[in-house]
Structure formats: C-alpha cells, structure tokens
Amino acid sequence: MPRQVLEVTLTADSVAADAALAASGDASAFERLYRAHVNRVHSLVRRMLDADEADDLTQDVFVRAWDKLSTFRGESAFGTWLHRLAVNVVLARRKTLGVERGRFHSGENPLEGVSGRRETPEISMDFEEALANLPDGARQVFVLHDVEGYRHEEIAQMLGVVPGTSKSQLHHARMALRRYLDR
Amino acid sequence: MNDQWTDRLSEYVDGELANGERGALEAHLATCAACRGAVAELRQVVARARSLEDRAPQTDLWSGVAKRIGAGQVVDIRSRRFSFNVPQLIAASIALVLLSGGGMWVALRRPATPSGTRIVTPRPDDFTMNASADRQATRIWTGRTDAAIADLQEDLQRNEGRLDTATVRVVRENLALIDRAIGQARAALDADPGNAYLNLHLADTMRRKLELLRRINAIASAQS
Numbered sequence: 001m002p003r004q005v006l007e008v009t010l011t012a013d014s015v016a017a018d019a020a021l022a023a024s025g026d027a028s029a030f031e032r033l034y035r036a037h038v039n040r041v042h043s044l045v046r047r048m049l050d051a052d053e054a055d056d057l058t059q060d061v062f063v064r065a066w067d068k069l070s071t072f073r074g075e076s077a078f079g080t081w082l083h084r085l086a087v088n089v090v091l092a093r094r095k096t097l098g099v100e101r102g103r104f105h106s107g108e109n110p111l112e113g114v115s116g117r118r119e120t121p122e123i124s125m126d127f128e129e130a131l132a133n134l135p136d137g138a139r140q141v142f143v144l145h146d147v148e149g150y151r152h153e154e155i156a157q158m159l160g161v162v163p164g165t166s167k168s169q170l171h172h173a174r175m176a177l178r179r180y181l182d183r
Numbered sequence: 184m185n186d187q188w189t190d191r192l193s194e195y196v197d198g199e200l201a202n203g204e205r206g207a208l209e210a211h212l213a214t215c216a217a218c219r220g221a222v223a224e225l226r227q228v229v230a231r232a233r234s235l236e237d238r239a240p241q242t243d244l245w246s247g248v249a250k251r252i253g254a255g256q257v258v259d260i261r262s263r264r265f266s267f268n269v270p271q272l273i274a275a276s277i278a279l280v281l282l283s284g285g286g287m288w289v290a291l292r293r294p295a296t297p298s299g300t301r302i303v304t305p306r307p308d309d310f311t312m313n314a315s316a317d318r319q320a321t322r323i324w325t326g327r328t329d330a331a332i333a334d335l336q337e338d339l340q341r342n343e344g345r346l347d348t349a350t351v352r353v354v355r356e357n358l359a360l361i362d363r364a365i366g367q368a369r370a371a372l373d374a375d376p377g378n379a380y381l382n383l384h385l386a387d388t389m390r391r392k393l394e395l396l397r398r399i400n401a402i403a404s405a406q407s
Contacts (some may be wrong), residue, residue, distance in 0.1 A: 027254035100322035146232035178224035
C-alpha cells in the first residue's frame with residue numbers, strides 16, 4: 001500500500017521510538033502515536049461500521065493497542081500493525097453485534113442497499129454516504145480492498161469467506177458506487 | 184449491459200484476468216460501448232476510493248483513551264512485558280537524544296544542584312572545539328545549510344499538493360520535531376558558543392532536516 005510505504009519511509013525512526021517508549025509505559029509517547037494515527041483509525045472504523053459507533057470503537061482500538069504493544073515486534077510498520085488491530089476490533093465488534101447474518105452469500109444483491117441513481121441535485125448523497133449505505137458484506141470488502149489496499153486473499157481470511165466471494169462483493173459494491181461518483 | 188463479461192469487469196480493472204480471458208474481454212470491449220463505459224466508471228470508483236481523505240473525529244477522543252489506560256498515573260514498567268529488538272531501542276534512544284540533547288546539556292551545565300553538589304558535564308574527549316576558526320567554520324556551515332533548507336522548504340510547499348494529506352501531516356510532524364531539536368541546540372549554543380558537542384549536535388540535527396526534506400521532495404516528484 002503506497003500510503004504505508006511512505007509512512008515507513010518517513011517516520012520509521014520516530015514511530016519506532018515512540019512505540020518502544022510506549023511499550024515501556026510512556027503514555028506521552030503513546031499519545032503521540034495516537035495523534036499520528038487517530039484520523040486513519042477513526043476513518044476506517046467509521047467506514048466499516050455505523051458512524052455512531054466510530055468514537056467508541058476508535059477508543060477501543062487504542063486501548064487494545066496499549067495493552068498489546070508488548071506483542072509488536074517491529075517486523076512491520078507500527079501503522080500497519082495498528083491498522084490490522086483496528087480491523088480485528090471492528091470485525092469482532094460486528095460479530096458481537098450479530099450483524100453478519102450471512103451477508104456474504106454470493107447471491108445477495110448489494111445494489112439494493114443503495115437505491116436510486118443520483119440524477120437530481122436535491123439527491124445529495126455523496127460518495128462516502130453511498131458507501132455507508134452499502135450492505136455490510138460489500139461495504140467491508142470495498143473498504144478493505146479499494147480504500148485500505150488489502151488483497152482478496154487477505155480479506156477472505158479476515159472475513160472467513162473464499163476469495164471469489166470477496167471479488168464478487170467488490171464488483172457489486174463498485175457497480176453500486178459508480179452512480180455516486182462526484183461530478 | 185448484461186452479458187457474460189459484466190461480472191468480470193472489476194477483475195479486468197484490477198488486472199486479475201488471465202491472459203486469454205483478458206484478450207477475449209478486450210475484444211468484447213471493442214464492440215460493447217456499455218461495457219466500455221462501465222470499465223471507465225469502475226476505474227473512477229477505484230480512484231475515488233484511493234483519494235478518500237481521513238477525517239478527524241469530531242471530538243477529541245484522547246481523554247477517554249488516557250483515562251482507560253491510566254495515563255498520568257505512575258506506571259510500573261516491570262508490569263509491562265515488552266520485546267523490542269536492539270534497533271528499535273536504538274531508535275528510541277536517538278529520538279530521545281534528538282529531542283532532549285540540547286535541553287539536557289543546558290540542564291547538566293547548571294552550576295550547582297540545590298544540595299550544592301556540582302554536576303560534571305560528561306564532555307567527550309573527541310569534542311574539542313576551542314579554536315575560534317572552528318567556530319567560524321561551523322557558523323559558515325550552518326548558514327549554508329539554513330539556505331539549503333529554506334530552498335528545500337520552498338520546493339516542499341510547491342510539492343505538497345502531490346502528496347496525500349496523511350503524508351503531508353506526517354512530514355509536518357517530523358519537521359516540527361526536528362525544528363524543536365534545532366531550537367533547543369541553538370538556545371544551548373547561545374549560552375555556550377564554543378561547545379563542540381552542541382555544535383556537532385546542531386549540525387547533525389540540521390543534516391537530518393536536510394535529508395528529510397530532500398527525501399520527501401524526491402517522493403513528491405515521483406508522484407507526478
């Protein structure tokens with residue numbers, strides 16, 4: 001993922017330093033990590049869950065990160081490690097909420113979740129809003145693949161589906177969202 | 184548009200079709216305007232997804248996190264297991280030195296502690312810069328570096344538009360960190376202009392800033 005590559009290039013020293021300091025109990029270093037990553041984590045959570053869940057789940061992600069910093073061995077960038085942890089927290093939350101309900105059935109039509117072509121100015125749903133209105137399965141796959149840069153094989157493993165299902169959900173999500181491209 | 188290729192268009196856009204299938208689909212696209220249009224729109228969707236900007240939470244969530252992790256309380260580091268390797272710990276040390284080198288020097292240079300015990304500054308033997316000629320050379324070098332940094336910062340202002348906002352934010356945070364260290368070193372040098380350690384510390388910190396600016400400008404140029 002290009003963004004992650006840049007992150008590694010630019011901040012490897014300072015982020016690794018702060019991660020090491022935070023792991024030793026330095027809350028100030030952890031706050032710097034929080035400040036550097038909160039927007040990305042919050043955006044990920046907001047896109048994968050409902051907006052009203054985003055604040056609580058974002059805090060959960062960082063509390064979990066604090067608790068698990070001892071397992072971060074620096075083999076990947078801290079941002080990558082945190083991001084994967086955030087995805088895991090989101091997916092666990094979805095299971096807790098019981099919102100999966102078989103949404104990865106390949107026969108499902110994600111287009112039903114985004115009704116109507118935007119043809120008039122008063123229908124002002126933008127791209128992010130349309131994304132939020134996708135059915136959960138298509139939404140998750142789209143966010144993980146097209147926004148966050150995960151591969152189908154990774155997504156399939158995370159979501160417990162086969163890669164073909166991930167590809168199918170992605171295609172249906174894209175077909176739905178093309179109606180809401182900013183013009 | 185509802186043919187055998189409709190559901191394969193995303194795989195085509197992502198370059199995931201085998202050669203034979205790709206060739207067959209491209210032959211189809213040559214004759215199907217609807218599929219050509221869909222491919223174009225799918226590419227726009229992918230580009231739009233990649234350009235989505237991260238947004239900050241509407242409220243600051245740190246206070247809630249801090250409360251839950253007990254920030255501000257005394258932390259017993261023995262209760263935290265950590266398994267960082269040597270390079271990571273070195274990186275942590277570098278960051279600490281970078282941030283606090285100048286301030287630490289000033290602190291150590293205080294003539295006496297409240298108890299009256301004088302602190303001896305651990306000045307390395309290699310750092311001998313007593314000659315005014317050396318100090319003059321340092322002033323010339325830092326002056327030239329300041330000019331180079333100013334040029335590179337102008338370049339960065341022009342190039343920032345090529346970088347995504349997350350990257351720009353990271354760059355600015357790093358530059359602020361380095362600027363803070365430079366400021367500390369210069370303040371310490373004002374009090375002790377002939378101090379070789381501080382001169383080297385300042386030079387090294389300025390070099391870091393120069394390298395960061397060069398690197399980010401190169402990355403930004405590669406984005407065009």
